[in-house]
Amino acid sequence: MRPSATYRVQLRPEFTFADAAERIPYLRRLGVGALYVSPVLDATPGSTHGYDVVDPTRARPELGGEDARRDLAKRLRDAGLGFVVDIVPNHMAVEVAKANPWWWDVLRHGPGSAHADYFDIDWRRGKVLLPVLGDDADVAELRVDGDELVYYEHRFPIAPGTGEGSPQEVHARQHYELVGWRRGNAELNYRRFFDITTLAAVRVELPDVFHATHGEVLRWVAEGDVTGLRVDHPDGLADPGGYMRMLRAGAPEAWLVVEKILHPGEDLPQSWPVDGTTGYDALREITGLFVDPAGEAPLTELARSLGQPVDYHEVEDSARRLVTDRILVAEVRRIAALVRGVEPEAAQGAVAETMVAFPVYRSYLPEGEAHWAAAIAAARAARPDLAEAIEALDFQVREDPHGELATRIQQTSGMVVAKGTEDTTFYRYTRFAALNEVGGSPNDFGASVDAFHSMAAAREAGWPGAMTTLTTHDTKRSEDVRARLAVLSEVPGEFAGAVRRWTGLRGIDEPSLNLLAWQTLVGAWPITPERLRGYLDKAAKESKLRTTWTDHDEEFERAVATWPDEVLGDADLAAEVEAFVARVREPGWSNSLAHKLIQLTAPGVPDVYQGTELWDFSLVDPDNRRPVDYALRAALLEEIEGGWLPPVDSSGAAKLLVVHRALTLRRDSPELFTGYRRLHAEGPAAAHAVAFERTGLVTVATRLPVGLAEGGGWRGTVLPLPAGEWTDAITGAAVTGELSEMLARYPVALLVRGES
Structure with missing residues (x-):
């Protein structure tokens, strides 16, 4: 339903x-x-x-x-x-083995377990490898406690009849082998979720x-x-x-x-x-509307001048190779072993190169054959020395598109793309963080209004029940942070000058993180040192440039950890940042209201992430899982239900108004939310209006608000409306097509036929 x-x-x-x-x-x-x-x-x-x-x-x-x-x-x-x-x-979690009864049984009874086939384990390679020790030599620290083998807080079952002797002798008799955690990347013999060895894949097929x-x-x-x-x-x-x-x-x-x-x-x-x-596709399409293409060159030059790489494809290629060569080595080797008639080293190279070259997350052979063909062609072009191995891989995958080789390389390509692009490139290529979002392409600087309308119409025609979103538990930053950052594309020169000045005072000694840090500070302001510190620590480790989750550069991490206190504790610098935020805050609010109304009324089923009915300036998880103040939201909603039309200010009540009006209309009058037709504004500021009609409903939103204000406002620009009387469901006012009047109170309007 x-x-x-x-x-x-x-x-x-x-x-x-x-x-x-x-x-x-x-x-x-x-x-x-x-x-x-x-x-x-x-x-x-x-x-x-x-x-x-x-x-x-x-x-x-x-x-x-x-x-x-x-x-x-x-x-x-x-x-x-x-x-x-x-x-x-x-997948299922196996971090606390005893908490997972199926996994516990597999470890206890091995291939004879009733659940042995539930998990994607390569039993051909012998015992289940469990990379939980600090080092292989730590087997000396094992102890036996009843019918369990213990290593610090980790507990594992002892197979029936194998509990005699020293802990090391007991360990040697088990269906699993405890090894140093670093061996997992190269030798793991169960499929995992990305590089997380505590999440074991399940064979739901x-x-x-x-x-x-x-x-x-x-x-x-x-x-x-x-x-x-x-x-x-x-x-x-x-x-x-x-x-x-x-x-x-x-x-x-x-x-x-x-x-x-x-x-x-x-x-x-x-x-x-x-x-x-x-709905990540909708997120990308809507966000792109509020990015000014004119900002691309100045922001690219800023990044280049600070030492940030600006060739996106080079950065992405390097990040994906890091994943295949160092992080998912076990997966690459397991797949390569399935390629017949090719030397192991060449097979590994062919598998890795093909996954690095994927233009999408994965193919679904025989569907999506064009994506597979594109990956093979790109791999051949990049590594002509591996042409024979790549050809063999291609032939064998096409020969049996449902076989183990084809299945595993398709499963794993998504891991390489996600880990290499979302979780690495997006923290290395930080030219303009508003675009560094799940499902997005930081190399595509914004989207045209034509493209947005085309994709919205296609969603209505093909996938009207698809979810649409602007913020999720997985987004790199909330919709309101992204909306404020989009304003930077309209004031790129001012932002570049500010960042160069701030960097000279208190820059971070790693260009990608430095540029990301200043954008984050502006986008999420005001933010506590604790929240900013947690975000930057994660960003530094995800980028894998100076430090990682497993190989720490302690001195660099200390410098990153002290940066928020140093910046926010520098009264003059903090005042400068605050003044710049004041410059972009109101246009950011305009963007927030506009892209929210578009999401809530365009084709698809809109989702509201917890708390984002008010301004929410959360960053990547776990920051976006902070408690939500529902008492505040309920109190403000009561005032709105009583007829209050709040100002667009720091309270965020204006966003709550827009969300409430759009959602109640969707729920109570679903017949209005069918069909899709683009509407065109006419006049000198027509490019700043996005408008579309559903069935007896019209959405109007402002885009690029800085440019609109600098150009003198709407200046007689009109939106010719379909026949009939129209009322703005947000304000209750009767409206005509004059945009300066229609959008006088709010930068958005939601029009329905009939009187107030």
Whole structure:
């Protein structure tokens, strides 16, 4: 059942099923159609996100368990709201082995375990390798405690009849081998989630494994408790299309959306029986509207002058090679071993080169053959010395597109692209951070209005049930940070001068992080030293330039850690930053309201991430999982419901007004949100208006507000409206097509036919 709109909350031990249930009256008043929650199956003890599932057969006790889940579902039904649940089919958590009963049984009984086939383990290579020791020599520190082998806080089962002798002798008899953590990247023999060895891949392509891992959630769907499912990371699955067909068979009436990240120009496989993606494509399209192409050259020159690499493709290529050559070595070797008739070294080179060259996250052979062909062609061009090996790889994959070789290279290409691009390049190529977003391309400086309308119309025609989003738990920064940063493209010279001056005073000794730090400070201002410090530490390690999560440059990390206090503690410098923020704050608010209204009224099912109905200047996780002040939001909403039209100011109440008006209209008058037609403004400032008509509804939004103001405002620009009387649903005022009047109070308008 497709909802009118969703509201995403991050459940955790501090925000449980019961806490979510308490928010239902507020969400109903806000206008959402469904509550959308992070994973709710049992997870690693203390997990703050829920993606580390340990037992898919029960609702998570730390959230309140089955009784609290059922109560939440009932209260949502009684309020007329849907219930959308995030599910994680690709992997399970094994960090706390005993918390995962299936994994514990596999470690205890090895290939003889009833669950041995549940996990993607290469049993041909012998024991399960567990890289948990500080070093291989640390086996000397093992001890036996009853029927468990213990290494500090880690506990592992002892197979029946193997517990005699020293801890080292006991260890030698097990179905697993504890080794130094560094060996994992090269020798791991179970598939993992990206480079996270504590998340073991699950073989949901097998029907019995699918039913074991999905039975409980599908029971909730069948009983009417759950109305929609969001599928995490489908690109990691062996057969995404087959999985989607099994899921649809088990949930024939549910709304199904998949976290499939589409590169520009890529389409969702049309054979998947789903309603669409989770909306990163819409995020990219909408964000691009508010980026001024004229800012590209000055911001590129700023980056170059500070020592930041400005050839995006070189940076991305280097980052992806880092992933194949150092981070996912075990995966590359496992795939290369499947290439027949090719020397191991050449096979590894061919596999790595092909995955580095992928133009999208993965292909879905035989669908998406053009993407596979493009990767092969690019790999051949880059490494002519490996031409024979690449040709052999290509032939064998095409020969059996559902075989193990084809399956594994497609599963792993998505890991290389995501880890190399999103989690490395986006922290190295920091020319303009507003574009460094999941599903985006930092090399594409903005999007034309024509392109936006074309893609919106295509979504209405092909995927009207797809989710659209501006902020998620995975975005690199919130929508309001991105909206403010977009203003920098309109004042690139001012920003470049400021950054050069600030860098001279207190720059970070690594150009990419330095440029990212100043943008982050401006985009998220005001921000505490603690929040900024946490973000910069993560950014420095993700970039893998001067330090990493595993190989630390302690001196550099100390310098990064002290930077926020030094900058914010320098009264003169902090005042300069604050003054610059004041320059871009109001245009940033205009961008925020504009892209939010577009998202909420354009084709697709809009999602509102927790708390973003007010201004929210969160950064990447875990910053975006901070508690939300719902009491404040409820109080402001009550005033708005009473007729208050708040000013556009630091309270963010104007955004709450826009969200409330758009969501309630979607919920109460769904017939208005069909069809799609671009509307054209006419006059000297026509380029600053984005407008479209649905069915009896017109959205109008301002773009590039700095340029609009500097050009003298709307200056008689009009938007010819379809026949009839029109009222702005946001203000309640009757309107004509004169934009200076229509947008006098707010930079957006939501027009409906009829009188107020």
